[in-house]
Amino acid sequence: MSSTDALGTSAAQERSAELEQLIRKDPGQFRILTGDRPTGRLHLGHYFGTLQSRVRLQDLGVETLVLIADYQVLTDRDIAENLTEHVEELVLDHLAVGIDPERSTIFTHSALPALNQLLLPFLSLVSVAELSRNPTVKDEIAHSRQSAVSGLMFTYPVHQAADILFCKANLVPVGQDQLPHLEVTRTVARRFNDRYGNGTPLFPQPEALLSTAPLLLGTDGTKMSKSRGNAIALSATPDETARLIRGARTDAERHITYDPRTRPEVSSLVLLAALCEGAEPNAVAQEIGDGGGAALKRRVTESVNEYLAPIRARRECYAQDRALVRGVLRAGNERAGALADATLREVRAAMNADY
Template identity: 60%
Template sequence: MTTTITTPATPTPPGDARSGDNLADRHERATLAVARRRSAELESEIARDPGAFRVLTGDRPTGALHLGHLLATLDSRVRLQDAGVEVVLVIADYQVITDRDETGDLPAVVREVVLDYLAAGIDPARTTIFTHSAVPALNQLLLPFLSLVTVGELERNPTVKAEAVDAARRQGRDMSGLLFTYPVHQAADILFCHGDVVPVGADQLPHLEATRTVARRFNQRYAAARPYFREPDALLTPSLTVLGNDGAKMSKSRGNALELRATEDETVRYFRRARTDSERHITYEPETRPDVANLLRIGARFAGTTPAELAESVGAAGAGRLKQVVTEAVVEGLRPLRERRRDLAADAPAVVGDVLARGNAHANAVADRTLADVRELMGTVY
């Protein structure tokens, strides 16, 4: 079910620096173009035969999920699940310690994340929800997989480089070895269950390419006659970057996020503080009016319209009216989710415990089989 992503070579004339154009830029654009074409093909194939695919995705449990998670990832996961695709959701608790010394109250955060999943429409009868630390065989795959990549390749990974800069800026420290090897750990997450589709944003393509590299090199080294791992494809879902009420990307760590579990009053206060701009007439112009465009996208998602149509309906009424319209749409749109969440939270320990017990058991069974196969192929069964 997979197609190898190959990037056509594009020659660059010596000294060509037009508009900052260079070989790396062209390579990135070409890779993204190929990924987009393949993603469109995947959508068609999933529509024809959803049961033929297995999706691996997940979250790092550093806090309860927020509006950005819902719009950027949760909606897509529920859509795939409901279409009949097998979805595997990892709560990556080991990844919490990639860039911090303490985990905080991790069990409480994991519990909140599971409640958010269930309230958003994730069905544990159809979707496997498991935690990293509960599946030893998955994490053991990291050892042979690390032998298939070089230090240079990890250092050149764009996300690893960005995280190194961020860790130094925020904490004044070098990145941890776990963060440095994160792309390979992610490969273990995907390949342990033989995931063949991974929903990602364009900025995550290098991570997925690292997984494809691990799968390809393992097959070449240990299973040349009959490849064992499939090279997963990227599903570039039509997600959006959601800004917080300070104009930066919505993030738990920035404190600018609207949690899914927030009350209606908290929602009203949140959008009252949202940034707009000095122009009174509301228009949808993402490039020149990002803060207004962000509110329009959020409001349109819950109002069942388009950002441009919502902008036209507000028009000269200004930013105050826009915030009111968006707030009302979000409050009403999130009402069913929040009601389900309150019902689930009333018996949270039992509900979450049952979901994770079933999910972890299934993930362990799959990971044990994969690790046994890997050891057999590597000749390390004694």
């Protein structure tokens, strides 16, 4: 990481701490946009990384919009062929963890034509060179399984800007790796206001609410990911969970300690148990002591299955009523669509294209 990146992250961390205080004082002044691509069922990394925080912010009274970014997976043919199923599974995961459709808005890209129309004027404000330099785009391209990169993937940061600005969200929960994307959004908002605002800004410059969630590794010791098959899905059965944890990587040292730097795989398992139990990782490690990897995995399996039991029960209940799931999406799409339509009307008026 360069010194500039380090300074940017440090500033974002300090500002996030200030924002948390402001949220507690007056949650009503914030509107949050967050979301996921429907590439598979959500897992424990998603839960402790973002989902738990979404529910917390919703319960504090922050207006929360949850985007299911179905247009952003059209580059993956396997997913696109089963898109309805993937979208509904994502809705089920959100309902199961506690997202309340009466207080939060769950919606899809494809249902909001006005949102997607914002992409064209926004693209006119960003250069090809700026898109090429975006580190997240470069990472997506590097890890893409496609023989050629589509224009959709290349313009992803600007599409994300449209996702955020259509509803005039002023706060976006992100991980450190998403800060460059949010900076594109801020740039688009600033340039649109400068070019078309006539002294009255149309768009806010949204701020990052930086996640403090610790990193959970997958069962193979790498980043937990749906595509790598190394994650424990929230909807996994207790037996599936036990099998996945039994196969998780550890190390040759029998005594269990919590040291993420030198023992990342063991420490990630200790951390997972601690998160599920509401305990300190060092305390969990001390309790296991010389029990070794087998005892550690038994502890993690019991903790995860106990923690996920009510989430899985709620998910199973919702899954029995697919009409309810579709109703949640219809209602969310209507609410989000009204916001997008209003914003597009304002954009057209500002651009003298209201005819």
